[in-house]
Amino acid sequence: MGDVRVTRTESGFVATNDRGAQVALGHGEGEFxxxxxxxxxxxxxxxxxxxxxxxxxxxxxxxxxxxxxxxxxxxxxxxxxxxxxxxxxxxxxxxxxxxxxxxxxxxxxxxxxxxxxxxxxxxxxxxxx
CATH class of the missing domain: 3.30.300.20 (K homology (KH) domain)
Known part of the structure; x- marks a missing residue:
């Protein structure tokens, strides 16, 4: 299995997988x-x-x-x-x-x-x- 990286951004966090897909993380609009x-x-x-x-x-x-x-x-x-x-x-x-x-x-x-x-x-x- 590949790794997933969670990185802090200016507005929250982003999760990125080895294939480059990203998911916005947090508690705001458009985030999980x-x-x-x-x-x-x-x-x-x-x-x-x-x-x-x-x-x-x-x-x-x-x-x-x-x-x-x-x-x-x-x-x-x-x-x-x-x-x-x-x-x-x-x-x-x-x-x-x-x-x-x-x-x-x-x-x-x-x-x-x-x-x-x-x-x-x-x-x-x-x-x-």
Whole structure:
């Protein structure tokens, strides 16, 4: 996996990946906050993994979006994160099949959701004097 760099700017922060994509960070207009980025990561991982799994079966969803809500369990700790799908099924695809695929993505394929549930270690690499 590539690195992501977060850099302070004059108006806030910007995140840049190894491919040059950027996201404005902060609390102002047109910016994402840190918790919102976590929500984006969960939603993107789920949606971007469900989509090819349905499409490869010839069942491309005409509409697919997710809403990710997060609850706080303490002032500096998230509790439950919920992924809610809004979909339109293609003709001939039963809802049970979509449920099966989405559940499999959640249980086995979405690295972001799985990492959060497993409690992935985050360590600091602080500069030396």
């Amino acid at each position: 906050g840190a918790v919102e980025l976590l929500q984006v990561a969960v939603g993107a991982c789920n949606a971007m993994t469900v989509e090819p799994l349905t499409a490869q079966r010839g069942l491309r969803l005409p509409e697919l979006s997710v809403t990710i809500s997060a609850e706080r369990s303490a002032p500096t700790l998230l509790g439950k994160v919920t992924v809610s799908y809004e979909i339109e099924l293609p003709e001939g695809m039963p809802m049970a099949k979509f449920h099966e695929i989405a559940q499999r993505v959640h249980d086995r394929h979405c690295i972001v959701s799985r990492s959060l549930e497993a409690g992935t270690e985050v360590k600091l690499d602080l500069p030396h004097s």
